[in-house]
Amino acid sequence: MLDRRLGSMITVAIAAAAVGAVISASITQTSGQAPASRPARVDGKPNLSGIWQANNEANWDLQAHAALPAAVTQPGVYSYDYARVPAAPVLALGAAGAVPGSLGVVQGDGQIPYKPEALLIKKANADHWIDRDPELKCYLPGIPRAMYMPYPFQITQGTNKVHIAYEFSNTARTIHLDEVVGPPDDTWMGHSVGRWDGDTLVVDVTNFNDRTWFDRAGNFHSDALHVVERFSLMSTDIIWYEATMEDPKVFTQPWRIAMPLYRRVEPNMQLLEFRCNEFVEEFMYGNLRKQPLVKHWESDTMTVDITRKIPPGDSFYEWYR
Amino acid sequence: MRDRLSGSMIGMAIAAAAIGAVIWAPITRTSAQAPDLKTPWGEPDLQGIWTVETDTPFQRSPKYTNQEFFTEAQQEEFDKLRSTLRGRDNRGDRGSERDVSGAYNNVFGALKRTGKRTSLIVDPPDGRIPPTTPQAQKIAAADRDFRNALMQATQTCKLKLPGCADGKYDPTPAVARRDELPPRYNTARMNRHDRPEDGALADRCLTIGLPEFGAGNGGGSFRRIVQTPGGIAIAYDVGQGQGWQRSIVMNRSPHLPAGIRQWFGDSRGHWEGNTLVIDVTNFSPKNDYRGSRENLHLVERWTRTSPTTLEYVATNEDPTVWTRPWTVSQEFTRQSEEENRIYYEPRCVEGNIGFPSMMKAARQEDREFAEGRGSDPLFKDNASGFAEPDPLQE
Numbered sequence: 146m147l148d149r150r151l152g153s154m155i156t157v158a159i160a161a162a163a164v165g166a167v168i169s170a171s172i173t174q175t176s177g178q179a180p181a182s183r184p185a186r187v188d189g190k191p192n193l194s195g196i197w198q199a200n201n202e203a204n205w206d207l208q209a210h211a212a213l214p215a216a217v218t219q220p221g222v223y224s225y226d227y228a229r230v231p232a233a234p235v236l237a238l239g240a241a242g243a244v245p246g247s248l249g250v251v252q253g254d255g256q257i258p259y260k261p262e263a264l265l266i267k268k269a270n271a272d273h274w275i276d277r278d279p280e281l282k283c284y285l286p287g288i289p290r291a292m293y294m295p296y297p298f299q300i301t302q303g304t305n306k307v308h309i310a311y312e313f314s315n316t317a318r319t320i321h322l323d324e325v326v327g328p329p330d331d332t333w334m335g336h337s338v339g340r341w342d343g344d345t346l347v348v349d350v351t352n353f354n355d356r357t358w359f360d361r362a363g364n365f366h367s368d369a370l371h372v373v374e375r376f377s378l379m380s381t382d383i384i385w386y387e388a389t390m391e392d393p394k395v396f397t398q399p400w401r402i403a404m405p406l407y408r409r410v411e412p413n414m415q416l417l418e419f420r421c422n423e424f425v426e427e428f429m430y431g432n433l434r435k436q437p438l439v440k441h442w443e444s445d446t447m448t449v450d451i452t453r454k455i456p457p458g459d460s461f462y463e464w465y466r
Numbered sequence: 467m468r469d470r471l472s473g474s475m476i477g478m479a480i481a482a483a484a485i486g487a488v489i490w491a492p493i494t495r496t497s498a499q500a501p502d503l504k505t506p507w508g509e510p511d512l513q514g515i516w517t518v519e520t521d522t523p524f525q526r527s528p529k530y531t532n533q534e535f536f537t538e539a540q541q542e543e544f545d546k547l548r549s550t551l552r553g554r555d556n557r558g559d560r561g562s563e564r565d566v567s568g569a570y571n572n573v574f575g576a577l578k579r580t581g582k583r584t585s586l587i588v589d590p591p592d593g594r595i596p597p598t599t600p601q602a603q604k605i606a607a608a609d610r611d612f613r614n615a616l617m618q619a620t621q622t623c624k625l626k627l628p629g630c631a632d633g634k635y636d637p638t639p640a641v642a643r644r645d646e647l648p649p650r651y652n653t654a655r656m657n658r659h660d661r662p663e664d665g666a667l668a669d670r671c672l673t674i675g676l677p678e679f680g681a682g683n684g685g686g687s688f689r690r691i692v693q694t695p696g697g698i699a700i701a702y703d704v705g706q707g708q709g710w711q712r713s714i715v716m717n718r719s720p721h722l723p724a725g726i727r728q729w730f731g732d733s734r735g736h737w738e739g740n741t742l743v744i745d746v747t748n749f750s751p752k753n754d755y756r757g758s759r760e761n762l763h764l765v766e767r768w769t770r771t772s773p774t775t776l777e778y779v780a781t782n783e784d785p786t787v788w789t790r791p792w793t794v795s796q797e798f799t800r801q802s803e804e805e806n807r808i809y810y811e812p813r814c815v816e817g818n819i820g821f822p823s824m825m826k827a828a829r830q831e832d833r834e835f836a837e838g839r840g841s842d843p844l845f846k847d848n849a850s851g852f853a854e855p856d857p858l859q860e
Contacts, residue, residue: 183695183696184507188506282815307692308701418729433662433826
């Protein structure tokens with residue numbers, strides 16, 4: 146079931162889960178707030194219900210990567226790629242706009258097996274991240290990306306459906322455990338049909354469009370994408386999640402990602418709203434305002450006015466007085 | 467990709483409000499199916515896709531005072547009248563503003579059969595929304611006045627079309643009020659598109675979620691319920707796929723802190739016998755339901771009444787707006803999974819070409835007016851949908 150090569154990672158995760166469980170139990174006792182009843186099994190199957198979240202860098206880049214000064218960079222004083230500096234759109238964020246490094250979640254040799262022509266598109270995507278990444282427009286994130294974005298999601302495991310509600314963009318998908326054939330149309334979140342393979346929930350996801358990405362690094366797919374996911378409960382508070390991607394238009398062979406998903410064990414945890422299409426109105430439509438607020442356009446060129454006034458007492462030297 | 471909002475700019479919000487995207491297809495239960503109304507863990511089973519299959523007046527017309535239900539003859543009469551309205555060509559004079567949107571509305575408008583009740587409102591007993599408070603009346607009047615000023619010089623007001631509402635025609639545009647901000651955060655269509663915030667919430671893909679009475683949105687709404695021990699998820703499909711999610715908190719904990727405000731509020735539920743009771747507070751001040759915003763308090767009662775039906779009773783309370791609480795009752799009918807497999811993916815902003823197009827067209831009109839090539843945009847109605855009123859909702 147689980148990849149043996151991942152043994153050490155799993156052990157660490159189990160240890161983390163054990164610690165989590167202890168903390169959670171003590172908090173529950175002291176706060177006196179009764180958690181909702183959560184039996185270990187629902188209708189004879191492992192109970193995946195609850196609020197979960199990935200805790201990794203996969204949404205930045207599924208593949209191994211060193212930390213970067215920013216998601217958008219420009220040449221610095223040197224011509225070397227490794228000496229680039231943050232570019233204007235994210236400059237004002239300082240270290241909060243930087244990209245954390247990661248060993249990656251792609252299994253095997255860690256590479257996504259792009260066809261040569263597709264690899265060129267991936268690289269162009271990365272260069273045009275701000276213009277192309279659907280996440281920035283608050284578009285539906287697709288599967289598997291919704292599973293490892295830095296937002297919680299809630300699984301409600303019923304008898305013939307497993308519903309997953311995602312905090313990001315207030316979206317969701319229903320995994321049909323009863324056979325429901327796919328729509329005669331493509332979708333952003335895919336059409337999910339699940340079955341139990343022993344204690345593992347296996348979900349077949351089809352009917353994708355070609356608009357969603359895998360991460361902020363420009364990794365993409367076509368409308369021929371077919372995803373097979375595996376959800377295995379490693380402990381009460383950890384799901385081992387795997388997804389195998391197959392897309393003969395873009396990849397030379399199927400490839401697989403794997404990661405733990407952690408239960409949000411805070412006793413008061415609940416999904417809140419992240420209705421980001423409101424947040425991106427200036428980003429999307431700022432150029433259509435009668436009176437520009439933040440950015441303005443000359444033909445296809447956008448100018449963003451970055452005004453950063455340093456309040457008295459907050460300048461660099463004043464901090465060290 | 468579907469450009470589901472790319473039709474007539476003017477008709478867009480009408481369509482957005484008028485139809486849910488899910489296909490209406492009732493389940494026909496075979497006699498072999500046992501009506502098991504409990505989940506394996508013993509809770510009442512509310513699971514499935516549910517909708518209201520009929521249209522009911524929101525408030526009771528004075529014509530039916532003391533009459534809670536229509537007679538069959540009255541239902542038939544309404545069905546007949548309304549079906550003729552939909553079938554006809556609603557277009558206005560060729561090339562007029564009304565022409566384009568009339569044709570669009572004719573395609574997108576949807577009506578269902580007339581239901582049994584003479585009003586969705588079951589309390590107060592007269593079936594009508596209670597009077598609003600003086601404060602709420604004052605706010606509503608200021609809002610109306612602002613909107614009417616932007617409309618006053620249009621043909622819509624000259625011809626006294628429904629889009630002019632209670633406004634009056636004045637051939638002189640209200641130039642002095644052109645750049646005025648609305649009296650409070652805007653939630654509805656206005657005859658100006660200077661910025662995204664001038665748009666109606668539905669046009670911005672920010673449709674309010676609750677309360678959801680279907681008819682209040684002008685047509686269909688669908689909800690899928692999935693249950694697990696101690697948890698309930700409700701996925702809504704409303705107004706052209708503007709779906710949204712509710713995860714009902716079932717652990718008897720108190721509502722969110724008052725400082726956290728949400729578009730869809732904060733839903734906390736518990737079982738009272740066979741009824742799921744959900745208490746909803748913490749609404750955002752950007753919501754607007756008939757004048758009620760952050761002080762709205764909604765209490766919903768969901769009861770499975772038969773294998774194919776679910777009763778929904780919701781009480782609305784906001785002492786800053788209504789002089790007393792009022793209650794709506796609806797009966798949902800279970801819908802086919804197979805027929806509805808296509809559209810419960812909530813997508814809206816992904817294909818919302820109509821909204822930026824409205825602003826883009828407005829900038830074009832601004833330019834033409836400034837350069838002396840076009841008339842003042844205030845003469846033109848870019849707000850009302852020219853929709854025919856539903857005689858059932860008068």
